[in-house]
Each structure stands twice: as structure tokens, then as C-alpha cells.
Amino acid sequence: MNTNFLLNELVDYFQFVLQKSPGELREETLYQEVTNPKLKFCFAAFQKKFNELLLFYNSKAQSNMHFNAEPSRELIKLLDKFKDFKFGFKDTDNAFKLVETYDSALTTIEPTLVPSGGSSIPEEYDVLSILKYEPIIILDHQLKVNEGVKESFPLTMVNEGSYARVYKYMDTNYDTVFALKRAKAELTPTELKRFEKEFNLMKTLDSPYILKVYSYNNKKNEFKMEYVKYSLKDYISKNNPQLNINKRKSLCWQLFRAFEYIHSKSIFHRDLSLGNVLVKVHDDDTCIIKVCDFGYFKEKESTLTRQDTLFAGSLNDPVLRLLGFDKYNVQHEIYALTQVIFYIMTGKKNIEKINQASIKSFLEFGMNSDLLNRAKTLQELKDKFSITNWES
Secondary structure: OOHHHHHHHHHHHHHHHHOOOOOOOHHHHHHOOOOOHHHHHHHHHHHHHHHHHHHHHHHHHOOOOEEOHHHHHHHHHHHHHHHHHHHHOOOOOOOEEEOHHHHHHHHHHHHHOOOOOOEEOOOOOOOOOOOOOOOOEEEHHHHOOOOOOOOOOOOEEEEEOOOEEEEEEEEOOOOEEEEEEEEOOOOOHHHHHHHHHHHHHHHHOOOOOEOOEEEEEOOOOEEEEEOOOEEHHHHHHHHHHHOOHHHHHHHHHHHHHHHHHHHHOOEEOOOOOOOOEEEEEOOOOOEEEEEOOOOOOEEOOOOOOOOOOOOOOOOOOOOHHHHOHHHOOHHHHHHHHHHHHHHHHHOOOOOOOOOOHHHHHHHHHHHOOOHHHOOOOHHHHHHHHHHOOOOO
16 A cells, blocks of 8 residues: 555545644654654544544543434544554554554444444443543554563562552563562453553653553553552651651652642542552662552543442542542542641551641641631642641
8 A cells, every 4th residue: 555645645634624734733742753744643633533532432421321423423434544544554664553442442432333313332331541641553663672582580479459469570681670560360341441541641640759650561461660669658667766857748748749740630649548659768768759559540620430439548538438439629639648648747647646736737627527628729738737846
């Protein structure tokens, strides 16, 4: 197939549909490795249109389970064009594919699409995590990495949760210890999708206070991560007697920065605990907070969280059991964060036996059962933290 002809045809089509020319789409910045400007434009245009349509599809999946007629026709046409596009490049150096989450979602959706009267959304459809900050199209040569390199290493389990086990191992190719998070075999398809969504989100996050993830193995349902030895609970309990107030405050300021960054990405963590915050200790005794476990994350403005989503997080506001976990907002994140800060500063988990007035005032501000009297922003909690007398 003449790929130049195919590219020119697609560029003309998207210029008409989007009223944009090569070099004018914001999504093109996601494809810096693509040197052909027309190919880069087409990748970006497909991402823009797929995301627009799938975002609307997600919203309809949360309301009446009916995808309107006009967007149904648009998605049918877009899928046909993408198939021709992919087929045209399949035997070239620029062969490509959709990321697994999008490919799986569209495989579920496509058979149900009809050109008139709108399309019924299948019950088995699980809302797709829309990728805004990373590409949804991947060049095949990017996937063929480390071929022939030893990838078999002894694993030591270091943690276990409801959905996954975490192991550590020494990768002799890099002479570095990594962590491996592996989904449990008994997980449902929906739970496995949530597990993969966690990886896809964490892959987009770039902060020294967020645990790094590296690669996902679809066959084994596992992903490779930065290894950090201590959870916050383990670090504080081990070092509590010798931790001075400045060191404790440093950890708290890092935690604030972590959640400022998380919220700047328009997401909530929703599962904050003493085990989901790690502490990386360096040789010079520098300690860096690392937030992990984003399996229950929620986009701030999203209505995609199902109302029957299980209550998560050992430190979460108990009122959520009545409101529903889908009603989670920044004040509920503050409720959990207040308890973590209290633990860092005091080494204690029992907030009921605190008699120090300034600390009690901080706890009341961050955990007040009346939301009108609870801190409404992270900045408000930070300001309160800075004036609290933490000396016992």
C-alpha cells in the first residue's frame, strides 16, 4: 500500500474535521519520537477524536447506557479509518498499535455500534481511563525492547493486599533492586482493568514524591516499580525515639507537596494510609516521601465512579459509608491526610488521647464532622499545620 497516499488522504480528512493542520494539534507533543510530521499529525488526530468520543461514551455508560446516534456514526467511521491506517503501515518501520486499555475497550464497544437510532452500551463495559498526557498509539519498535536479555530473577514477597502481592528482586542487568506488583490470580476482569488503570495513571505522574513505575506485563498482569524498603508506618515506628521535629516536619511538607501535585492532575488518591506512603532512605540519611497504590484513584470532575464502588482506605472519613464512595472530594482527602500528618509528627495513631490544645485544634480542623468547619483546601490545612505547636 502507498503509505504516502494514505497519509495525505488522512491529513486532508482531519484538516477538514478538526480545522487544524500538521503542527497545530496539542496532542502532537505526545509523539515526539515520530519524525514524519504527517504521521505525527495523524496519530494526534486519532487520539483527539478517540478521546472526545470515548469520554462521551463513558458519561453515557454512567447514565442511560445509550450512546447517541451521531457519535455512534462518528465512532464507526473513525474505527474504519483507523483499521485502514493500521493495516497500511503494518509491514513498515512505522507499524503501530493502540495501547492495551484502548484496544480492549474498543473491542468491547465496536460490535454494539449501529449507524442509526443510537447504540446500546454493553453491560460488561468498564469505563475507560482516558489518557490525556501519554500516547494511545505505540510504535511496534518501542515494544520490542530487551529481547534476549535475562528477565528471570528470584522474587521475595514483601507485601500483600486485597488485589495484589508485591515482591522485590535484584535485576542483574541493571545491578538494581526493583519491586514487582502482581495481580492475584482470582481477580475479576473488572478488577484486572482497575489494576492496569493504576499503572497507566502512575506512568503519567512525574514527581519525586510519587513512586515510579516502569513497565507493564499484560500476560502476567504485573508491573515493575521503584523499590522502597520502608512504609511510613515501619519507618516511624522504627525511628520514632530519635526523630527530631525538623525531620518530622520535612516529611510532612513533602507529603503536602505530593498531594498538591496529585490534585494538580485533577485526581484524588482515595486510599491514603500509613502503608500507602513509603519513605526512601538514602545513604546520607536523606528521606524522601513516596506515595503509592493508586488503585482507587478518581478524577476530580469525573462522574465515572460507580455508586457501588467499595469503600476503601483505612483512614477514610466514615461518613462516606453513608454518602457513597463516589461522593469523595478534597475534604475527604484532607480527613485522611490529617491523620497521616498527626502520625508523622507524634508517632501515635490514637487521636482520642491527645490533650495538647494546639494539636487537638489541628485535628479538629482537618477532621471535623461538619464539613463547613473542616479545612476546604490543602492550603488551609498547610496554614494550620504551620502554626500548630507540635512540641509535646
